[in-house]
Amino acid sequence: MADTQPNRLIDHALWSGRLFGGADGTWYPASETRDVIEPATGERLAQVGLARPADVARACAHAAAAQPAWAALAPRERAAVFRRAAAAFERDADALAHYIARETGGILAKAHHEVAEAATLLHLAAGLPLQPQGLVLPTTAGRLSYARRVPHGVVGVISPFNFPLILSMRSVAPALATGNAVVLKPDAQTPISGGFLIARAFEEAGLPAGLLQVLPGDADAGAALVEAREVGMIAFTGSTTAGRKVGELAGHHLKKVSLELGGKNTLIVLDDADLDVAASNAAFGAFFHQGQICMATGRIVAHRKIVAELTRRLVEKATHLPVGNPASGTVALGPLINARQLQHVDAIVRASVEAGAVLEAGGTYERLFYKPTVLSNVQPGMCAFDEEIFGPVAAVTPFDTDDEAVALANRTDYGLSCAVIGASVGRATAIGERLKCGLLHINDQTVADECVNPFGGRGQSGNGCNVGGPSDLDEYTQWQWVTVKGAAAPTPF
Template sequence: MSDTPIRLPDPARWHAKLFDGDWIEADATLTVIEPAAGTPLHTVGKADAAAVTRAVTQAREAQRAWAATPPRERAAVFHRAAALLEAQAPAVASLIARETGAILPKGEHEVREAIVLLQRAAAMPLQATGQVLPSPPGRLSLARRLPLGVVGVISPFNFPLVLSLRSVAPALAVGNAVVIKPDPRTPYAGGLAIAEVLSAAGLPKGLLHVLPGDAEAGQALVEAPGVPMIAFTGSTAAGRRIGELAGRHLKKVSLELGGKNSLIVLDDADLDQAVSAIAFGAYFHQGQICMATGRVLVQRRLAAALTERLAEKARQLPVGDPAKDTVALGPIIDRRQLDHVKAIVDDSVAAGAVLEAGGTHEGLFYAATVLSNVRPGMRAFDEEIFGPVANVIVFDDDDEAAALANSTDYGLSAGILSASVGRAMALGDKLHTGLLHINDQTVADEVVNPFGGTGSSGNGTSVGGPADWEQYTHWQWVTLKETPPSYPF
């Protein structure tokens, strides 16, 4: 670790480069476009399959020494990294916001959570790593957790720093090496920022590799023989392909995928609080969040008033370039995603949904949108939109609300708003979701807690908090005897 103060971020350090512990020239490059401005933001190295192969070989060699490093030395790396990131948080948050097309508070939130992830990683090497098991006299029987080896991390564009680091930090902390393939639209937030911080904090060379690239690099990482685990966060369609490919190679895989999440507003809920919660859950980061409120289920008595107030709220939310103006919504990440949002809204209106607000865009800036009269069978009801669209669905009683919320292959997050916690909990017990928030909206997560969904939202595992030990280690059974026993053979 150098004594020279390091500046973060430093694009000159990683311009046109990949990371293997050092910043290395790449054979190819990719240019990142700032979504809000539509102009080049920076240029990074682009990895191909050969780069992945080299990275995995180096990571396997470095991992053995890292796993044998004294726990306090491993912990110290993460303490230093957390302090460094905290000291330079404003500049890092600003570039993350620009790269992801986010308002600055979203970039600041990512950095705050990243600091907590690094602090938690610092604690892991000093925790107990096994159990003493029941055994006959004369034999000591142990179960201990060992690192897997090399963990491959493939992360998305929407919350790239958090969704990369939530795997990278604990995986490294328990003794693994890591190869990251961040989304090519957000390579700094999803990988290069992590490399900057951890390399400056003294992480040994070869343990962390950052390889921005396209599907070729991702497939090479999933297929690489020296990578026993893949941690993927992204779309359900991509997750299915990665799960199938990893299964053929008998790899452990963690799939954190999409959601079609319901916020249920019962007839005893406070209307103003409900409208505020819905707006945040549906529109924060332009709805480009797996936990976004994809369905607003409102009891009939409140439906008309809630829809009217929500539409008025949506019309008042400013949309624009977060780097230039104070806005609530920035741009959709790219044209392909905007076309996806627009097609779902247009098709749903054609099928009978009512456009109460929004439904328009200028360039990549899509207005906060409200659809009412949304019913099963419409694309707005069935599909994950990943855009700023609140879909209002009316129900009559709690059983119908549960049935509507459960009418999806997804199972990630749900929220229930009610003056009666007991009533809300009874309804919550009927919902098939990995996350349940009583008197809160669906975008409610902290990196210290287990996070995961079921069905099309993932493979039923969790990441974060106490779940990390289970994810990034494997059990080894060990027995010890003073002398070998005698056997009747």
Template sequence: MSAPKSHLLSQVIESECVFNGDWVPASGPLQSIIEPATGERLMRCATADTADIAKASRDAALAQPAWAALGPRQRAAIFRKAADVAEQSFDELALYVARETGAALFKGQHEVREAIVLLHQAAGLLSQAHGVVLPSEAGRLSYARRQPHGVVGVISPFNFPLVLSMRSVAPALAAGNAVVLKPDPQTPVSGGFLIARLFEAAGLPKGLLQVLPGAADAGEALCRDPNVRMIAFTGSTGAGRKVAEVAGRNLKKVALELGGKNPLIILEDADLDLAARNAAWGAWLHQGQICMATGLILAHESIAAELTRKLVEKAQAMTFGNAAREEAAMGPLINQRQLQRVHDIVSDTVRAGARLEAGGDHDRLFYQATVLSGVKPGMRAFDEEVFGPVATVVSFATDEEAIELANRTEYGLAAAIISPSVGRAMAIGERLQCGMLHINDQTVADECVNPFGGRGASGNGGSVGGPADWDEYTQWQWVTVKDTAPVYPF
């Protein structure tokens, strides 16, 4: 099975280059990009080193002022053109994203659809007001306007690489910045080169978007580089702490979207069939490799056993294999290291006294849909983000206990509550420490137009997306204007 090669992808797959407006060789070694489901090599990718990052950042800084000075309608047209190009190559792009990420085809299709939405959202930013007139004394015009940072460094992960890169790249460019994008080296096309090709085809001026896959040293160089004024990072909490430390020492703005241990509270009056479907979707979608994945299923003690039984039935019916070719419901985990971590968490939790109700085994990188019950605080599956297909069931007796269990975490990304008693569910939700709250849904949700972000170990309190993008990718400049300078007493 060879990699799909559309007019958009063929140059990327065959070039073994990085992108700076042109396709050029990088200084780092070539690495093979392997399809997780088959073990087949999709392409060989050039990797960037610290020298490449330094040059890319300098070039981006030189290109940025002319872009910021370009009229908003001219900039917006480029985003709409990029969206059109993505629409025209939708099927090829969706299949490639699914293959490179080890995902089901519908997940690849979802990423391409959302990337198109993000491009249109970026175009729409440019028709919005870019400032406000402020009250001031007579004879003085006082206003505040949004100014681009200059160069924004974007570091994106492997799990939803197209969406999680594009949601920073597109609004950052729209706001007048240049961008240096370092996608995860496991998904360089989905997270980087595909975006480069879309903007190249749309006529983005050269130098404004630099795409350089690389290892941790390249990411650290981006955080240190004096030409880069902001870092937008999506990834694990551990890596996010390192990014924040290095970028903070260099006085950069940092936007962190990190991990989560997201609770789904199911009250005793919930429809159990619906609740089980929501819990399974939230826990096992994309093999649980989602920051918003349902990490804790908190079920009232009167329904916990029956809910667990329904989840076991669903787990036993789940198929795994090459989901990109629609041969199974679930695909593989991204690599052996992640699989081993998931298995260790499950095994350690069972040894600590939890019950393995279903799953808990694997074939190559394919980890079975797993159900754990009897999980308590202090067990790894309760305390840690698993990032694998593990449904962790915890029982509670009262609403107060549910709230306490849901908040017993360093994370604070998403939370959800299922109950026909909407008022009761909203009262519980008011007390949950989370950046996103869903009543009568599971925890995995994003519509691109909403502020997306968490608190605590899930991020540094900011949000990206929708109305939050102006706040993240620009800074305020206050301007006053008078006809003549005043006569001060000195």
């Protein structure tokens, strides 16, 4: 299917077999290339350069060389770059959304959301250079004491395939805005949405050369980025398995690291809930973007009085949600990202059914298109209860008391997002306050992020750091304490 929307940011001739950055901020040939495959069709969408460790090492050196001048630039000049980049995304929004849908397998509404949020993140970043950059501290007479925020130098960003534009921009924009250079390694499955579109926007916006390096690559490129001497911080978003490796390597090199990882998120539906609304929320949380979201509703814990009726309504939704090519604009679910992920989802469903769960809907697939699936009678110890599925599976578990609902929700090593739906806000909030999670939603589902909020999980969902909103200044800078005297005075020695 050909892209027909006019645009200026999408240019296959620029990035075909190339990487972005270097010393002069250009597109340069890579030693290796890789095809980008459109999940819905299996056809080649593009060919891009693939970075190896030596490429990453050179990029980090170039970024470090460019960073001091950028940090010294007047705050208003830095801010203007982000406003111009945001304008580029807003201008080409339709064409970019269509491209993102094709590269990621997400529906057009999700792709439009990515473009809009990327522009919002850039506008928020434009405000960071104009925020107060420190504090004056109490001290003795004749001495000035203050603490100021200073950039890490070079920030390495490793981003995933599921929301590639947002989850790259979420770190790239504030890291640059706070005076750092950035080396971005997007997932090699979505290098354009997660990397090259960002490079194009900043290139058009006049970001000084060398400050942004974009290098799609595999695990060896990610390891090289973590190990690079010039890199002061790593911002990683991805699976818990990969995040643990990144965290271990960063710890060995004493790097600051922000880990935004997976989740096994619970939606609790109380017996006084509006079941039409609850089913709508549960279906969205479980099925949106084929469940390939760290905040996806991985468990639906429903009161036994209403669990059968809620399940019936979920089955009705699952059987009527159209699945197909997201670029058509007429479907609710697209394909999973690759065959490996599809087999992972199917294995969890089959193992859970063998363990006693009931397959109420779905459980079948064609190519990479997995049908929306509903499992009932899901119990602790079953794969569908314990493991992050990252697929369109609604796993329903009954409970009898509020205490039992809390215990079921907290029975996980993850701790990202939880939600409670019920008519009594007081009761739902009281339950919510007992849930071990970084994100809590009362009378909503588990998939939510508004850019201005601190975002982070606990346990296997992350290392306790938060990104976004009020957290960004703390994440992408470090404190430096400074004292000044009018003249040096003798000490007791």
